[in-house]
Amino acid sequence: MSVRRLAKTQPDSFAFSKDSEAKVAFWMNKYPEERKASAVIPLLWIAQKQDGWVSEPAMREIAARCAMPYIRVYEVATFYTMFNLEPVGEHLIQVCGTTPCWLRGADGLKAVCEKRIGKKGRGNISADGKFSWEEVECLGACSNAPMVQISNQDGDFYYEDLTPEALEAMLDDLAAGKTVEHGPVTRRHASEPVKAKVPVLEDAALFDGSAAKAAPLPHSARPASKAKPASKARPKAADAKPAAKAKPAAKTPAAKKPAAKKPAVKKKDD
Structure with missing residues (x-):
């Protein structure tokens, strides 16, 4: 950092x-x-x-x-980089430039910011004092890429599924003091598919719990186990035979070394 x-x-x-x-x-x-x-x-x-x-x-x-x-x-x-140490525009725009947003057109969003606001950087404020912008790393809305976060006195909100045209229209509204609805500009709910051929999750019974059937939890009803045969009573401690002492291991005789041969003594001639 x-x-x-x-x-x-x-x-x-x-x-x-x-x-x-x-x-x-x-x-x-x-x-x-x-x-x-x-x-x-x-x-x-x-x-x-x-x-x-x-x-x-x-x-x-x-x-x-x-x-x-x-x-x-x-x-x-x-x-903490979330704290601004210098004055910023009334609306601070953070453009995500990480791979998912980049693949989905983040470069077009950055081009709009450069044209409308100027050079990126928190301290570079537009002439009307309304905006400043910067490029940031992933903001966690990859499935709705490309996106930006706009921070102002009202809060810090995500604007997703953006196009350059949609972002430019948002900047026009903010400059005019209008309220811009946050979330996906496509008006889809969260990250639901927008081009699916088969409608999904349209039946309320799929998510309100009414279609759920009661099911026993795993191991909630175990079959009765058979009684185990009574084990033989163990002798009481007083009646128990003392444990036999372990016999000491027999010592193996050490291998004897062969006796050194004495040199033969030569006899003197009489």
Whole structure:
């Protein structure tokens, strides 16, 4: 991951809005007094949703709320790429460029963003301040490729089954302040097939449980087992014969070494 740094231009101060304060109170009350630092990520997210990014004064305010050193908040904000460390457009568009989306036409979506918004990168904001965009890795909607995620104050939503024309129309609506319905632009439900020759899952009985038949669970009704013959009573400990002691293993005689032959003594002649 590349080094992430704060924007050079920072506001003089930061304050949570009235709506944000209600959310902050919820998270601060969720943790015990000695665990206030656990709320650091939710508070960073609330600050970002309020202003569109996390400023340095916002980090200092969050550090004070969570009773933790400022550097610890800085470490969290710079580690997680979901936090914007510089101002972004009102609508941040993340175009998935991983293989499934690329094969289904992600390059066409990127071309639309370059034409309408400009150079990719969170900090590159369109002239009207409405948009910025970037290319990201897989967002997990491969079956509805190609797709984008659009983040703004309303939330973070997926827009799937896109074509360049559909994306351009969406940008027109967002620029005009209109609401754009999220999900597949083909209006299909989830990932259901759109070109199947045989209709599937149209009968409600297939998924509402009414067609299901009661079936015994495995091993729920076992056949009665035959009684085992009574085993012979074992002798009590007092009557039991003591176990015979193991005899020590007989020692095998060591092989005798042949005696060394003494040299023959020559007799002297008389």
